[in-house]
Amino acid sequence: xxxxxxxxxxxxxxxxxxxxxxxxxxxxxxxxxxxxxxxxxxxxxxxxxxxxxxxxxxxxxxxxxxxxxxxxxxxxxxxxxxxxxxxxxxxxxxxxxxxxxxxxxxxxxxxxxxxxxxxxxxxxxxxxxxxxxxxxxxxxxxxxxxxxxxxxxxxxxxxxxxxxxxxxxxxxxxxxxxxxxxxxxxxxxxxxxxxxxxxxxxxxxxxxxxxxxxxxxxxxxxxxxxxxxxxxxxxxxxxxxxxxxxxxxxxxxxxxxxxxxxxxxxxxxxxxxxxxxxxxxxxxxxxxxxxxxxxxxxxxxxxxxxxxxxxxxxxxxxxxxxxxxxxxxxxxxxxxxxxxxxxxxxxxxxxxxxxxxxxxxxxxxxxxxxxxxxxxxxx
Amino acid sequence: xxxxxxxxxxxxxxxxxxxxxxxxxxxxxxxxxxxxxxxxxxxxxxxxxxxxxxxxxxxxxxxxxxxxxxxxxxxxxxxxxxxxxxxxxxxxxxxxxxxxxxxxxxxxxxxxxxxxxxxxxxxxxxxxxxxxxxxxxxxxxxxxxxxxxxxxxxxxxxxxxxxxxxxxxxxxxxxxxxxxxxxxxxxxxxxxxxxxxxxxxxxxxxxxxxxxxxxxxxxxxxxxxxxxxxxxxxxxxxxxxxxxxxxxxxxxxxxxxxxxxxxxxxxxxxxxxxxxxxxxxxxxxxxxxxxxxxxxxxxxxxxxxxxxxxxxxxxxxxxxxxxxxxxxxxxxxxxxxxxxxxxxxxxxxxxxxxxxxxxxxxxxxxxxxxxxxxxxxxx
Numbered sequence: 001x002x003x004x005x006x007x008x009x010x011x012x013x014x015x016x017x018x019x020x021x022x023x024x025x026x027x028x029x030x031x032x033x034x035x036x037x038x039x040x041x042x043x044x045x046x047x048x049x050x051x052x053x054x055x056x057x058x059x060x061x062x063x064x065x066x067x068x069x070x071x072x073x074x075x076x077x078x079x080x081x082x083x084x085x086x087x088x089x090x091x092x093x094x095x096x097x098x099x100x101x102x103x104x105x106x107x108x109x110x111x112x113x114x115x116x117x118x119x120x121x122x123x124x125x126x127x128x129x130x131x132x133x134x135x136x137x138x139x140x141x142x143x144x145x146x147x148x149x150x151x152x153x154x155x156x157x158x159x160x161x162x163x164x165x166x167x168x169x170x171x172x173x174x175x176x177x178x179x180x181x182x183x184x185x186x187x188x189x190x191x192x193x194x195x196x197x198x199x200x201x202x203x204x205x206x207x208x209x210x211x212x213x214x215x216x217x218x219x220x221x222x223x224x225x226x227x228x229x230x231x232x233x234x235x236x237x238x239x240x241x242x243x244x245x246x247x248x249x250x251x252x253x254x255x256x257x258x259x260x261x262x263x264x265x266x267x268x269x270x271x272x273x274x275x276x277x278x279x280x281x282x283x284x285x286x287x288x289x290x291x292x293x294x295x296x297x298x299x300x301x302x303x304x305x306x307x308x309x310x311x312x313x314x315x316x317x318x319x320x321x322x323x324x325x326x327x328x329x330x331x332x333x334x335x336x337x338x339x340x341x342x343x344x345x346x347x348x349x350x351x352x353x354x355x356x357x358x359x360x361x362x363x364x365x366x367x368x369x370x371x372x373x374x375x376x377x378x379x
Numbered sequence: 380x381x382x383x384x385x386x387x388x389x390x391x392x393x394x395x396x397x398x399x400x401x402x403x404x405x406x407x408x409x410x411x412x413x414x415x416x417x418x419x420x421x422x423x424x425x426x427x428x429x430x431x432x433x434x435x436x437x438x439x440x441x442x443x444x445x446x447x448x449x450x451x452x453x454x455x456x457x458x459x460x461x462x463x464x465x466x467x468x469x470x471x472x473x474x475x476x477x478x479x480x481x482x483x484x485x486x487x488x489x490x491x492x493x494x495x496x497x498x499x500x501x502x503x504x505x506x507x508x509x510x511x512x513x514x515x516x517x518x519x520x521x522x523x524x525x526x527x528x529x530x531x532x533x534x535x536x537x538x539x540x541x542x543x544x545x546x547x548x549x550x551x552x553x554x555x556x557x558x559x560x561x562x563x564x565x566x567x568x569x570x571x572x573x574x575x576x577x578x579x580x581x582x583x584x585x586x587x588x589x590x591x592x593x594x595x596x597x598x599x600x601x602x603x604x605x606x607x608x609x610x611x612x613x614x615x616x617x618x619x620x621x622x623x624x625x626x627x628x629x630x631x632x633x634x635x636x637x638x639x640x641x642x643x644x645x646x647x648x649x650x651x652x653x654x655x656x657x658x659x660x661x662x663x664x665x666x667x668x669x670x671x672x673x674x675x676x677x678x679x680x681x682x683x684x685x686x687x688x689x690x691x692x693x694x695x696x697x698x699x700x701x702x703x704x705x706x707x708x709x710x711x712x713x714x715x716x717x718x719x720x721x722x723x724x725x726x727x728x729x730x731x732x733x734x735x736x737x738x739x740x741x742x743x744x745x746x747x748x749x750x751x752x753x754x755x756x757x758x
Contacts, residue, residue: 018510018653118654120506124499130682131397131674257660260636274397274671275497281636281658292653295510303509306684 001302004050004081005030006072007062008039011086014291015060025298028056047072051079058082058301060294066090077101077109084297086113086290089178092187092203095194099312110297115188116141118289119282120296121268125195132272134196136236139268140261141188143284144172144179145211145231147264149249153228158216171264182210182231182247189233189245196270199241199317206235207246207321207359213373214249218331221347227251227329228259229375233268236324243317244324246355249375251329256378321355327377328358334368349377380681383429383460384409385451386441387418390465393670394439404677407435426451430458437461437680439673445469456480456488463676465492465669468557471566471582474573478691489676494567495520495645497668498661499675504574504649511651513575515615518647519640520567522663523551523558524590524610526643528628532607537595550643561589561610561626568612568624575649578620578696585614586625586700586738592752593628597710600726606630606708607638608754612647615703622696623703625734628754630708635757700734706756707737713747728756 001024005012008030019025029050030042047068050056059076061083063069069090076083077098085091091098091111102109112123128134140146144166151162163180166172178184183203190203211231222229230252235245252258257279261267266284271277283289299305330340330348338361339351350358358374365372380403384391387409398404408429409421426447429435438455440462442448448469455462456477464470470477470490481488491502507513519525523545530541542559545551557563562582569582590610601608609631614624631637636658640646645663650656662668678684709715709727717740718730729737737753744751 119657120503123506124503127499127502127675127679127684130678131671255634255639257636257639260634260639272671274667276662276665276668278498279658279660281660283655286655288653289655292510292651296506299509300506303685305506306682 113293117284136271143264205319332372467493492672496663515650522643584698711751
């Protein structure tokens with residue numbers, strides 16, 4: 001197996017180190033704009049050198065972001081090369097195109113590492129599907145927000161303070177919007193739902209709320225009621241080709257599985273008609289765990305293990321969030337005109353309401369109070 | 380794919396139902412001593428009819444126990460048939476012979492369902508091993524004892540009372556010794572350790588203590604200290620070909636992952652040098668979950684997915700429990716002559732001591748008080 005590596009950042013250099021220890025998978029070329037000491041002989045800034053090298057059978061895409069990751073992936077697949085990626089943003093927006101192309105070309109497109117980092121979640125979803133019908137997904141898939149929420153819950157500190165610490169320590173990015181606004185989790189839920197239900201899911205169809213507006217005062221309320229706040233993704237089949245799908249701060253019991261997920265760990269559960277509920281936990285990000293996940297994909301290809309991602313999904317799921325409903329914790333200085341118990345000057349516990357109604361309400365309330373915060377209550 | 384099914388009990392009939400729904404895997408013969416209405420045409424009491432049928436390529440062994448399960452498995456492998464099993468007792472005592480035979484014959488021996496029921500644990504252990512070095516295993520692998528401990532902890536009831544309820548409801552067997560004495564967990568730890576560390580492990584080498592002697596009064600002590608009792612298996616590499624391995628009632632924090640494992644669920648974690656800790660949770664037993672696990676193995680064979688169990692282990696691990704040590708909760712009416720804090724008339728918290736020293740001490744104390752109980756304390 002001969003590899004062309006796109007990007008020699010943290011993950012890329014991790015993979016290079018891992019593969020070099022074994023020696024049976026060779027990195028022949030590395031696409032990089034700048035040169036790294038010791039790697040000059042491998043590095044090129046011309047993608048054509050990888051694309052047109054017949055010896056390179058597999059491209060590992062670690063550039064991240066939309067472009068040029070998307071066009072490089074398309075070109076590699078069209079050139080008959082396998083592609084291994086951890087790029088959830090790009091994949092979630094081009095899943096149908098890329099899976100269809102890989103199938104047409106008869107090559108493997110391995111995206112196991114795009115959801116849950118090193119946790120073998122997507123692979124097992126695809127494998128489970130061969131012997132059962134999958135009906136629901138739920139869990140914590142963003143390590144940065146879990147770290148922030150866990151520290152806030154434990155130390156009682158405020159959001160901005162904890163976010164700054166996480167950035168200083170390298171657990172949150174300089175521009176943390178994708179994590180804290182739930183976009184990263186949204187992309188992951190779209191990908192995992194497509195694998196589970198065999199229908200593509202448009203990320204923008206998923207009702208998504210992040211944790212940007214949570215405060216230390218909210219946490220005090222949660223503690224008093226025995227709740228722990230986690231950013232939870234959830235999707236569930238509610239009809240033929242119809243699913244409910246959302247990303248929401250969610251209040252869970254202190255002795256629940258999710259509350260026991262500390263720091264930047266992930267947990268994700270899948271429900272099947274026969275096997276019940278399976279839960280997978282581990283580190284969802286980081287150099288070594290992600291490098292491990294990418295290497296697993298490479299070794300599957302090397303050893304002739306099928307990705308179990310076939311058959312690929314057909315068509316798009318309709319996301320219907322009008323019915324699924326639960327109570328919400330709502331903090332807002334704006335007037336609230338839905339059935340709710342007022343528990344303090346600006347805090348309400350709503351009656352059960354649908355996901356779409358709550359997300360629409362929050363949008364409206366933010367016209368008057370942009371710091372409005374809400375969280376679903378797990379009954 | 381054409382199947383010979385050995386045993387039409389709960390799991391066997393579950394598998395038959397599952398396979399019949401899809402139709403691409405055909406059950407041609409069922410080995411049973413008695414006849415079941417509607418199955419007369421498939422049932423035989425002559426194993427030769429399965430063994431000598433060239434159309435039957437795969438045998439599903441669901442007899443359980445040592446014999447004739449062991450000799451039937453050997454005969455099937457020698458006849459060039461794949462074998463799929465959930466039989467942990469037999470496998471754990473004949474693992475080297477059966478894996479070697481399957482390898483020699485070039486057939487698949489799938490025992491995924493033998494540890495963790497439907498949880499895809501062994502399969503992922505074997506797959507993880509291809510990209511990392513595995514160093515430790517830990518978890519709850521016996522659903523019956525977890526159910527009993529969880530009910531005792533929640534309701535404060537006594538052991539005999541809860542065991543009788545579990546038996547009446549079908550969660551514990553009429554002869555519960557294998558579960559409550561830790562033998563079932565011991566077998567599973569031996570199998571999982573062999574897959575993880577590539578050395579066979581003799582079940583009898585694993586220091587094993589069950590929950591037969593726990594009382595409601597112990598539980599009251601645990602609650603006061605914020606502990607929850609779980610029956611935990613643990614093994615860890617401590618040197619080249621050397622592991623520590625034990626099954627022990629263990630006291631964990633109330634907000635730990637293990638404490639959140641309710642009723643008859645299982646949780647099992649694996650540690651790798653790169654990926655960190657991965658945890659898998661789900662139902663460890665039951666008709667549909669186990670049937671699902673067996674069907675996964677069948678579908679892997681059908682679809683040409685390698686079991687990743689190769690290379691098979693070489694040689695036996697030396698189990699060394701003299702060093703690994705922690706404090707113990709110890710309740711005994713016999714005189715205690717090890718460093719320990721006496722917390723009530725017959726309850727002690729020992730100083731840290733090795734697993735082998737504690738298990739030997741309990742054996743000695745039971746000469747004077749056969750109801751002596753101990754549990755490791757997770758620090």
